[in-house]
Amino acid sequence: MSKERLTAFTDAVLAIIMTILVLELNKPEAMTWAAVWELRESFFAYTVSFFWLGTMWVNMHRAWHNVEKINNELVWNALILLFFSSFFPYTTSLVADNFDNPVAQTMYGVVVLLVTACNIWMYVELNRLNNGQSVEDGFSILDGRGMIDVVLKVLGLILTLTVFPSAMMWAVLITAIFIVLPRSI
Template sequence: MEKDRLGAFVDAVLAIIMTILVLELPRPETYDLAGLWALRTNFFAYALSFFWLGAMWVNIHYSYHAVERINQKTVWSAVIMLFFSSFYPYATKLVADAFWNRTIQVLYGAVVLLITVAVLGYYRQLRLINGGEGMRSLVLHRRRWIHIDIVLKIVGLVLSATFFPPASSIAVLVTLLVLVIPSQLAQDNTVNAVER
């Protein structure tokens, strides 16, 4: 399989998953501001999940400029990543329906962690067979923040399980706004400097 076919497959599945997120939004009971306000946790869960998946896609898409080849392990690591990602709309819907429920928030946090670990496995496979400077630069850049990202998500999961249920969702929001998006914006400068 060529890298472009795998990239297209990943793009297509993530696009479907992101579309399912919006299809899970319920209609308001009344068609006015009060009806929309009653769905605020649904909109929050949708926006958080959409932008988190979008950030994941940006990272994956951006890394493909450094990918020269793939192998069966790469393909299977992508399938595993997409498998866990396919649970995200379900977990998002549950969080939207029961935002303050401890069990649901723990499930949401666990799904996010499983996706994150699967993405790391995917990048590991890409790095093992693509030893060029571009891939090395991407890996080094991500190592600066990925451990903090995982620790914050684990802390959110533990807090959700013990005494503050929304902590998992808040941890995802914090990592997205403080680590992931700023890192992606800084990554342009890092990679451009390497390419010069």
């Protein structure tokens, strides 16, 4: 399989997942500003998930820019990554409807960590196959900042399970703002 075919497939599936996210947004019970404001946690969960998926897409394209070779392992990695990513609309809607619920936040966090693990696996395999040439401009989830990203997400999950139910969503937002976006821009 060519690199172009795999990236086109990944693009298409991620676009569908991101579209489904917006379809999962709740509508206000009445068309008043107060009713819209009541949905703030739903809009927050949607925004975090949308931009998390969007930055993942941007970073994948950046990492794949110099890729010359792919193998069957990368194809399966992409399929597994997309499988776990496809749970984002579902877990985002759970969090949107139950923002301070540790079970909803944990389910969201598990999906985030599984997708993160697939991303790490992908970067390792890309670097191995392409003699370290797959990563452009020193960008890598495998560097120190990438590991801080993972640690913050795990910490968010631990806090969600123990003392601060909404910590997972906040951990994803913090990693996006302070680690992922600055590297992507």
